[in-house]
Amino acid sequence: MPLLRSYEPSSRSPADDSFAVCVENVSRHFGQGASAAVALDDVSFRIPASGFAVLTGPSGSGKTTLLNLIGCLDRPTSGRILIAQKDTSGFDERRMTAFRAETLGFVFQNYNLLPVLTAFENVEFPLRLIEPDRQRRRRMVGEMLERVGLGGLSHRKPAQLSGGQQQRVAVARALVKSPALVLADEPTANLDERTAIALIETMRALQREIGTTFLFSSHDPRLIGEADTHIEIANGHLSALHQGSRSLAPVKETRA
Numbered sequence: 326m327p328l329l330r331s332y333e334p335s336s337r338s339p340a341d342d343s344f345a346v347c348v349e350n351v352s353r354h355f356g357q358g359a360s361a362a363v364a365l366d367d368v369s370f371r372i373p374a375s376g377f378a379v380l381t382g383p384s385g386s387g388k389t390t391l392l393n394l395i396g397c398l399d400r401p402t403s404g405r406i407l408i409a410q411k412d413t414s415g416f417d418e419r420r421m422t423a424f425r426a427e428t429l430g431f432v433f434q435n436y437n438l439l440p441v442l443t444a445f446e447n448v449e450f451p452l453r454l455i456e457p458d459r460q461r462r463r464r465m466v467g468e469m470l471e472r473v474g475l476g477g478l479s480h481r482k483p484a485q486l487s488g489g490q491q492q493r494v495a496v497a498r499a500l501v502k503s504p505a506l507v508l509a510d511e512p513t514a515n516l517d518e519r520t521a522i523a524l525i526e527t528m529r530a531l532q533r534e535i536g537t538t539f540l541f542s543s544h545d546p547r548l549i550g551e552a553d554t555h556i557e558i559a560n561g562h563l564s565a566l567h568q569g570s571r572s573l574a575p576v577k578e579t580r581a
């Protein structure tokens with residue numbers, strides 16, 4: 326039986342289950358006094374579960390700040406963020422770390438693979454925290470590397486792989502634990518056109534197969550064109566939210 330599994334959220338209600346991410350009235354301020362900066366100001370939106378979402382905005386608009394908050398790498402100054410029906414605002418550091426390991430996968434513009442490890446070991450690395458059975462872990466890694474088209478190259482180290490192949494290793498590493506949400510920061514920025522298209526197709530196929538939700542920060546029109554949800558931010562505010570072919574007004578939430 327294939328080891329790739331569909332993500333099954335610990336449901337509270339059918340209404341909750343339909344969203345992988347709920348950002349509710351989130352603000353993030355940095356510094357104080359004259360040096361204070363408002364990176365995000367009262368931002369609210371939702372990303373449906375098992376979808377392809379893209380986040381766009383001009384330089385300095387707050388994209389990285391928002392991805393860091395959703396990735397549980399930072400905390401909002403006010404507001405709250407629910408991921409896979411879990412309110413992350415009450416998490417202490419230990420819970421944040423465990424939640425990241427279990428629920429989130431990350432793909433970076435510069436791949437961020439560990440250079441001393443092979444492709445296989447890079448993909449296996451995040452599983453060590455959550456899958457103690459070595460045999461099972463190795464089967465999951467092998468299956469995922471096959472799935473991204475790198476079955477024959479699993480013994481190679483990152484320096485022996487092309488940029489596109491390295492990014493496939495990074496996608497396999499992010500997806501091997503079937504996370505609820507994968508956050509990807511400009512994943513196609515360093516790839517040529519053909520390689521980028523092939524990577525987008527692979528991510529889309531895996532998203533449909535596993536049911537993981539993807540949230541990309543990207544300027545890539547091919548990724549934006551593929552998105553089910555398009556979140557636009559400008560100057561720390563939600564400027565537009567497009568879902569499917571519809572364009573929705575920014576969602577204003579009141580806290581429960």
Ligand SMILES: Nc1ncnc2c1ncn2[C@@H]1O[C@H](COP(=O)(O)OP(=O)(O)OP(=O)(O)O)[C@@H](O)[C@H]1O
Pocket residue numbers: 355356362363364382383384385386387388389390391
């Ligand atoms: N640690 C910080 N301290 C002070 N200001 C910050 C900090 N991090 C971000 N900012 C400010 O918050 C705003 C949003 O920054 P952010 O990095 O989120 O933008 P971005 O949309 O990701 O930009 P880019 O596309 O250029 O990477 C900017 O004005 C930035 O200067």
